[in-house]
Amino acid sequence: MFVVRFEVEESNSLRWRNGNHMNITVIGAGYVGLITASGLAETGHRVICVDDDQGKVDTLNAGGMPFYEPGLGGLVHRNREAGRLEFISRIEDALAQCQVIFICVGTPPLENGEADLSSVELVARRISASARGYHLVIEKSTVPVQTGRRLQKHFSIYGDNAQFHYDVASNPEFLREGSGVEDFFHPDRIVVGVDSAKAAELLEEVYRPVLEQSFVCPIHENCGKRPRVPFVVTDINSAELIKHASNSFLAMKISFVNMIADLCEAVGADAAKVAEAIGMDSRIGGSFLKPGIGFGGSCFPKDVQAFVRVGQSAGCDFNLLREVERINQRRIDLFVGKIKNELWVVRGKRIGVWGLAFKPCTDDVRSAPALAIIRRLLAEGAVVRAYDPQAMEKAKAQIPEIAYCPDAYSAAQGADAVLALTEWEEILRLDLNKVRQIMARPLIFDGRNMFSRTAVIEHGFEYVDVGSGAHARKHVPAGR
Numbered sequence: 001m002f003v004v005r006f007e008v009e010e011s012n013s014l015r016w017r018n019g020n021h022m023n024i025t026v027i028g029a030g031y032v033g034l035i036t037a038s039g040l041a042e043t044g045h046r047v048i049c050v051d052d053d054q055g056k057v058d059t060l061n062a063g064g065m066p067f068y069e070p071g072l073g074g075l076v077h078r079n080r081e082a083g084r085l086e087f088i089s090r091i092e093d094a095l096a097q098c099q100v101i102f103i104c105v106g107t108p109p110l111e112n113g114e115a116d117l118s119s120v121e122l123v124a125r126r127i128s129a130s131a132r133g134y135h136l137v138i139e140k141s142t143v144p145v146q147t148g149r150r151l152q153k154h155f156s157i158y159g160d161n162a163q164f165h166y167d168v169a170s171n172p173e174f175l176r177e178g179s180g181v182e183d184f185f186h187p188d189r190i191v192v193g194v195d196s197a198k199a200a201e202l203l204e205e206v207y208r209p210v211l212e213q214s215f216v217c218p219i220h221e222n223c224g225k226r227p228r229v230p231f232v233v234t235d236i237n238s239a240e241l242i243k244h245a246s247n248s249f250l251a252m253k254i255s256f257v258n259m260i261a262d263l264c265e266a267v268g269a270d271a272a273k274v275a276e277a278i279g280m281d282s283r284i285g286g287s288f289l290k291p292g293i294g295f296g297g298s299c300f301p302k303d304v305q306a307f308v309r310v311g312q313s314a315g316c317d318f319n320l321l322r323e324v325e326r327i328n329q330r331r332i333d334l335f336v337g338k339i340k341n342e343l344w345v346v347r348g349k350r351i352g353v354w355g356l357a358f359k360p361c362t363d364d365v366r367s368a369p370a371l372a373i374i375r376r377l378l379a380e381g382a383v384v385r386a387y388d389p390q391a392m393e394k395a396k397a398q399i400p401e402i403a404y405c406p407d408a409y410s411a412a413q414g415a416d417a418v419l420a421l422t423e424w425e426e427i428l429r430l431d432l433n434k435v436r437q438i439m440a441r442p443l444i445f446d447g448r449n450m451f452s453r454t455a456v457i458e459h460g461f462e463y464v465d466v467g468s469g470a471h472a473r474k475h476v477p478a479g480r
């Protein structure tokens, strides 16, 4: 095995207390690849991270970051300095040094909702053209079930059989944007799909420090000893499916609670309380039951769609997930409907927007509900002034025609209403007295139910949230 013994050092620069380190290639310096590469380096491995975007490689080598993610910049910097992490642009230069290869390239949606696997295929071509000796090729990008099988077939056709020996494995990631570093070091489980004992052993070796929680935690000062992380070994198809099924289930929870929220508004019940109480059932669980303007981001919308396509092509009835998508898309109509209802005429009204990112602690605006809402309001003739602590640059590239403000107060200045669309801490900590004084009409539409209704009303605001019976549209007579 390609494993070198490492002496234990007391210094902070070496954060793996005991065991082996491996040479690992991570292909793709995007969200998943960069966290995986720097996380593995932090646990002691030597990692070469490859990205064919030379600009991104240059940025990383110059100490910059291609996107915002809490804790990631420090991790990348420390491991580069320690010589455990390097960035290059040619796969061929990494392969000769590394036995273990993680594929972390993008799999964006095609027009028909299927995942576009052309980047995965391109990487496979490069590997088969230049790999020599044994390699473990691990797909970490979110891919449809049976992609591993296709990779194996690809290698058997294009690889040099005499020289290139391989195993293919699936190791889905469960990293959330905004807390990806935390999720890397303290995962709920590590899933590996393999079809050989050797592949399972190598992956266990790669993740040993994380599985044993034996690294010096780079995030929590007094992390303490945590229990061993479950290591779930399956066949390759099952591992691929686990990822799509997990994301789809979480999306389903959100759409379910949003459906309940609509009913609560209609009949005069309180969705927050309903969600809290159903979540107390340990079989249901309280997370991902927060009513609001729906899920966005680069994962849930694309993964639900892709999973529907997978089900469809396998001849299975996946209409349940189509409804999850449909309910989510309707969130925007319903929210904009509430705004129109309160403002009467939207044309010419000044609307402040707090939050553009699809969720807090990220600058990602892909499929962000906030952008969909802004587009709808612009179409109605509103004057939009927006603020987000991190995502304004990325939003500006998509919607250049609105005003981007230096802070949340400036977005609220003179506004007929403000919309709270991403639950940033900074926005929660605003001085509501000050906000009330600077607005033309103190009206808050809370798309994330992030404020306390009582507190906001006590500050003299009109307040519209999601799923509160206080804004009942209609009452269903008892007994019907």
Ligand code: UGA
Residues within 6 Å of the ligand: 142, 173, 174, 175, 176, 177, 178, 247, 250, 254, 287, 288, 289, 290, 291, 292, 293, 294, 295, 296, 297, 298, 299, 300, 303, 358, 359
């Ligand atoms: C999601 C999964 O949570 C990760 O486990 C997975 O690895 C990742 O996708 C991926 O496939 O790469 P992420 O998209 O970063 O992570 O964000 P989440 O925290 O899951 O939130 C997704 C969306 O759901 C956000 O727009 C959020 O605002 C929304 N949401 C979440 C709700 O509307 N209500 C909730 O109760 C929870």
